[in-house]
Amino acid sequence: MDYTLLVKECLKKKPAAQQQLYEHFAPAMLGVCYRYTKSLHDAEDVLQEGFIKVYLHLSKYRATGNLDGWIRRIMVTTALNYLKKNKRYREELVFAEIPLHPVSDSNPIIQLDAKELSELIRQLPTGYQTIFNLYAIEGYTHVEIGEMLGISEGTSKSQYSRARHLLIEWIDRYSSFSKLEQYEGK
Amino acid sequence: MKENNFEKQVQQKMDELKLNPSEEVWQKVSVAIAKGKNVRRIFAIVFLFLLLISSGIFITWNLTSGGKINNAVLEKNNPAKTNNLNNQRTDNNKQKIDDASDIPESGKKIKADNNMNILKQIPLTKKTGIQQKTTLIPEPSNTINRIPAETQANNKNFKNDTQEKKIAAINKTNITNYNTRRKLKVLISHAVPGGSANETSSVINDTVKTNGAVIIPFINDVAIINQVTGSVSREKIEIKDQVKDKLAAIPTTDNKKAGEVKKPMQAKQKGEWDMGINFSLGVAATQNAYLGIIGFGGNDEFKSYSSPAQSTSGNSGQVSGISFIPSKIKTGPGFVLGVFLEKSISPKTNFIVGLNYKKYSSAMMIGNRVDSSNNFSRANFFYRSGNQRSYKNNFHFIELPLALRFKLSKQNRLPFYLNTGVSISQLIGSDALQFESQSGNYYSDNSVFNKTQVSISAGLLFSLSGHAKNPILLGPDVNFSLNKMAKSGLYDNRHYSYFGIQVRKSIGKK
Numbered sequence: 146m147d148y149t150l151l152v153k154e155c156l157k158k159k160p161a162a163q164q165q166l167y168e169h170f171a172p173a174m175l176g177v178c179y180r181y182t183k184s185l186h187d188a189e190d191v192l193q194e195g196f197i198k199v200y201l202h203l204s205k206y207r208a209t210g211n212l213d214g215w216i217r218r219i220m221v222t223t224a225l226n227y228l229k230k231n232k233r234y235r236e237e238l239v240f241a242e243i244p245l246h247p248v249s250d251s252n253p254i255i256q257l258d259a260k261e262l263s264e265l266i267r268q269l270p271t272g273y274q275t276i277f278n279l280y281a282i283e284g285y286t287h288v289e290i291g292e293m294l295g296i297s298e299g300t301s302k303s304q305y306s307r308a309r310h311l312l313i314e315w316i317d318r319y320s321s322f323s324k325l326e327q328y329e330g331k
Numbered sequence: 332m333k334e335n336n337f338e339k340q341v342q343q344k345m346d347e348l349k350l351n352p353s354e355e356v357w358q359k360v361s362v363a364i365a366k367g368k369n370v371r372r373i374f375a376i377v378f379l380f381l382l383l384i385s386s387g388i389f390i391t392w393n394l395t396s397g398g399k400i401n402n403a404v405l406e407k408n409n410p411a412k413t414n415n416l417n418n419q420r421t422d423n424n425k426q427k428i429d430d431a432s433d434i435p436e437s438g439k440k441i442k443a444d445n446n447m448n449i450l451k452q453i454p455l456t457k458k459t460g461i462q463q464k465t466t467l468i469p470e471p472s473n474t475i476n477r478i479p480a481e482t483q484a485n486n487k488n489f490k491n492d493t494q495e496k497k498i499a500a501i502n503k504t505n506i507t508n509y510n511t512r513r514k515l516k517v518l519i520s521h522a523v524p525g526g527s528a529n530e531t532s533s534v535i536n537d538t539v540k541t542n543g544a545v546i547i548p549f550i551n552d553v554a555i556i557n558q559v560t561g562s563v564s565r566e567k568i569e570i571k572d573q574v575k576d577k578l579a580a581i582p583t584t585d586n587k588k589a590g591e592v593k594k595p596m597q598a599k600q601k602g603e604w605d606m607g608i609n610f611s612l613g614v615a616a617t618q619n620a621y622l623g624i625i626g627f628g629g630n631d632e633f634k635s636y637s638s639p640a641q642s643t644s645g646n647s648g649q650v651s652g653i654s655f656i657p658s659k660i661k662t663g664p665g666f667v668l669g670v671f672l673e674k675s676i677s678p679k680t681n682f683i684v685g686l687n688y689k690k691y692s693s694a695m696m697i698g699n700r701v702d703s704s705n706n707f708s709r710a711n712f713f714y715r716s717g718n719q720r721s722y723k724n725n726f727h728f729i730e731l732p733l734a735l736r737f738k739l740s741k742q743n744r745l746p747f748y749l750n751t752g753v754s755i756s757q758l759i760g761s762d763a764l765q766f767e768s769q770s771g772n773y774y775s776d777n778s779v780f781n782k783t784q785v786s787i788s789a790g791l792l793f794s795l796s797g798h799a800k801n802p803i804l805l806g807p808d809v810n811f812s813l814n815k816m817a818k819s820g821l822y823d824n825r826h827y828s829y830f831g832i833q834v835r836k837s838i839g840k841k
Contacts (some may be wrong), residue, residue, distance in 0.1 A: 150494050156826075158364075160361065160365075163361070163364065164357065164361070167357055167360065168357075171351075171356070171357075172349035172350055172351055173346075173348075173349050175348050175349070175350040175351070175352045176345065176348035176349050179348070179350055180345065180348075185350070188350075189352055189353060189355075189356050192352055192356055193359050193360055194358050196356075196360045197360055197363045197364060200360075200364045201364070204381045232595075232622070254340070255337075255340045255341065255344060257344070258344070258347075259345065259348040260348065262344045262345070263344075263345065269391040280338075281337075281338040281341050281342070282338075282341060282342050282345050284342075299622065309337070313337065315690050
């Protein structure tokens with residue numbers, strides 16, 4: 146989809162265009178914000194701050210780029226800032242130096258839907274959750290993650306390894322619940 | 332299976348995740364991005380606020396400084412009576428008048444009780460050939476000054492040019508002194524997050540015991556102690572149900588119904604009135620003109636009461652041909668107590684309407700009380716001019732304030748607000764004294780007051796309890812009336828002003 150015209154209209158501060166842009170991207174971006182936070186309310190706070198930044202800096206967006214990706218990066222950065230600023234998250238966002246956990250070879254087929262999977266990701270400790278989101282979903286490297294969070298590359302790797310291991314385990318268990326339910330005819 | 336299949340699957344699944352934000356988010360965003368358009372309005376509000384704060388400082392400064400002017404008398408046209416004045420006004424030992432013989436050096440010297448602050452309007456008759464000079468009144472003091480101008484005028488010593496120059500020199504000196512003091516005075520005066528945690532943690536919040544596996548939540552952290560082994564128990568199924576319930580509550584594009592999940596948040600939104608109480612304690616003043624800034628150069632007391640002389644002598648202690656000047660009206664304490672209703676009209680703006688009782692007061696020096704209507708026709712009792720006692724003028728109002736409260740702080744910082752608004756108040760009672768310049772008497776007469784007053788107000792409010800639902804708000808508060816206090820008399824061309832510290836507390840549910 147070509148957003149060039151929409152962006153131009155937004156740059157002219159036309160409210161209708163601004164709302165259209167918001168309505169188009171807000172659901173997906175709230176999904177992004179939701180993964181980084183522990184509550185929907187917090188996710189909406191992040192979304193709000195993120196969209197304000199989007200409109201403020203829209204002139205910096207280059208039409209050749211992917212608007213979706215550009216907005217997503219803003220949301221991720223905003224979410225990270227939110228975690229650092231918010232006391233409740235900041236206290237949990239501790240990245241202890243832990244021995245590198247052996248990377249699991251397990252690659253289960255995920256039979257959960259998006260909602261279920263996102264809910265499990267959000268159950269991870271905040272540190273694990275953040276690094277898992279950044280590495281597995283956003284595609285940042287451990288070096289980049291280290292820079293973003295102020296930790297070493299090794300810490301990022303070990304934290305991710307733990308997170309991945311934990312999540313796979315939960316997915317397995319959750320899937321087994323579902324199978325049991327099916328078996329019992331629920 | 333390839334190594335990164337897991338990540339790819341997760342990515343794909345997460346790309347599908349779409350949640351509908353509540354309407355409140357867009358409202359907040361739209362307000363925030365519209366801010367740029369409202370910059371001028373904000374500047375205007377801030378300017379108004381700063382102006383009012385400055386006036387508050389000015390009033391406060393007046394409270395701590397400022398001299399007194401009491402009972403100065405100006406004689407104009409009746410030199411014959413000047414010698415009798417001291418006898419007539421013996422009750423006020425500060426009032427003296429010097430006749431022509433008391434003025435050595437061609438009538439240049441004018442005596443005053445405390446040899447300071449001499450009134451400087453010396454009207455010279457045409458007969459003397461000396462042009463009348465308009466001079467300014469210096470800072471008021473405790474002194475009573477009377478100027479036997481006519482006497483001076485009749486004195487032949489005034490006839491020559493040298494004398495005129497000397498008088499001019501005196502006037503110039505006094506003007507200079509006054510201007511210096513005025514400049515100094517002007518210079519100085521200008522001088523949550525919540526829900527979340529439960530929402531999240533409760534999904535797999537309880538300790539989940541399995542055969543050999545326990546997930547222990549440490550606050551929000553979860554640690555796996557043992558590996559999952561064995562069969563699935565009934566407990567697990569219960570947990571599974573809890574997870575399902577939580578998942579169902581997530582408003583996705585598929586299942587979200589308007590207002591289904593966001594009810595707690597909507598309680599804070601538009602449409603609901605919250606009640607609260609407010610109290611303010613501060614300093615009230617009755618300022619000349621507009622805060623004493625516009626028209627500051629003159630001294631109202633003097634201007635208003637240096638009326639033309641009367642040729643007749645009354646029976647009420649009045650002295651013909653003499654104009655008295657009332658004592659300086661000083662600031663006094665004031666307070667406001669009331670209730671208000673508050674309604675959110677946008678994410679950062681609240682509309683407030685209230686009902687207040689407010690009391691302002693001012694102080695002045697007066698003389699002895701005389702309880703006889705025979706001596707004075709305006710009232711059954713009156714007070715002589717003088718410095719014998721301090722009198723407190725009280726003004727009681729019922730006020731209906733209408734205000735807007737703007738949240739100035741950002742989302743997660745300590746909230747503070749700007750209050751601006753107008754109010755209509757009704758004077759319901761007063762014991763303030765009026766002044767009659769001919770007799771120098773103070774008396775009570777409320778009929779001259781403008782009973783209805785329209786005021787503008789501004790205030791800053793800081794939350795003392797952070798982001799609490801019903802925080803206690805505290806901050807400076809300024810109020811200034813646009814109407815004149817009275818139609819005529821002592822308070823003509825004066826306005827009520829008030830500077831205080833207010834406390835507000837909402838007591839409604841949020």
